[in-house]
Amino acid sequence: xxxxxWKRNEIDSPCIRICVVHPTERxxxxxxxxxxxxxxxxxxxxDERARIMxxxxxxxxxxxxxxxxxxxxxxx
Numbered sequence: 480x481x482x483x484x485w486k487r488n489e490i491d492s493p494c495i496r497i498c499v500v501h502p503t504e505r506x507x508x509x510x511x512x513x514x515x516x517x518x519x520x521x522x523x524x525x526d527e528r529a530r531i532m533x534x535x536x537x538x539x540x541x542x543x544x545x546x547x548x549x550x551x552x553x554x555x
Contacts (some may be wrong), residue, residue: 492520493535504541511538 494517497509506513512520516531523531 493532501542504538506538506541508542511535511542 493510493512495509497507499508500506500514501508507517510517512531512535520528
């Protein structure tokens with residue numbers, strides 16, 4: 480068996496193993512994909528994955544960072 484049998488010409492996953500879903504935007508704070516995109520990723524056609532990959536950088540500004548978390552809320 481050769482290695483070429485197992486190689487596929489597909490887009491890699493944008494996952495960076497920081498899997499936290501933003502509570503209001505409902506996108507992963509690591510890769511910026513939606514829950515639906517993450518769950519369907521392995522079943523998507525290459526062109527759909529490529530389209531999503533191109534959109535991901537524009538999603539980053541949608542995430543508002545929390546300012547101090549629980550400690551800040553308790554102080555306020």
